[in-house]
């Protein structure tokens with residue numbers, strides 16, 4: 001993925017199905033909101049994510065035009081990686097598959113994927129992503145096993161610290177595994193400019 005610097009912040013050329021770019025505004029000031037919005041305004045494939053210890057002053061500030069809130073429920077979390085060897089219930093099969101520069105670990109029930117997740121390692125930092133359990137397999141420890149197994153792989157690749165963006169459900173999972181909530185996240189997307197034909 002290409003990363004360029006836009007002022008103080010990195011702009012990621014994500015090129016995913018839902019977005020082309022994502023600006024990561026790390027610890028911005030509420031006065032920066034118009035400048036952050038200017039990066040994405042009127043472009044429905046541009047995302048900006050604010051990462052901050054406290055969202056309250058941002059939520060109280062005037063909301064800029066040309067953007068919409070995409071997500072306001074994610075938490076940036078981190079941990080010192082320490083795999084616990086969490087076992088898998090009998091009856092499931094597991095699979096590793098490369099996913100670009102990352103590794104995907106899947107748990108399958110014979111017919112379909114029951115749970116999976118992805119990890120990438122950059123230096124001594126591991127980024128976990130896409131951890132999900134299909135609804136009929138939940139609360140059986142599958143996501144905990146997937147997270148722990150990805151952790152073990154990342155440690156074997158030299159990682160010492162783990163980071164991720166957690167959904168509200170994921171936050172409970174990761175807290176149960178010893179991860180710490182660190183920062184709030186607020187993601188915006190641009191809104192397509194109305195045509196006046």
Ligand SMILES: CC(C)(COP(=O)(O)OP(=O)(O)OC[C@H]1O[C@@H](n2cnc3c(N)ncnc32)[C@H](O)[C@@H]1OP(=O)(O)O)[C@@H](O)C(=O)NCCC(=O)NCCS
Nearest residue numbers: 132133138139140141142143144166167169170172173176
């Ligand atoms: C979050 C998610 C991955 C959890 O999957 P799971 O396989 O059910 O999780 P586990 O069974 O391994 O849960 C392990 C522990 O995490 C915590 N936990 C998991 N899901 C929880 C929930 N919905 N509410 C509260 N605690 C939860 C509990 O402490 C649980 O232990 P317990 O069942 O003994 O109480 C699953 O609900 C999911 O796919 N959600 C939608 C996608 C998503 O939000 N993914 C996370 C992206 S960051």
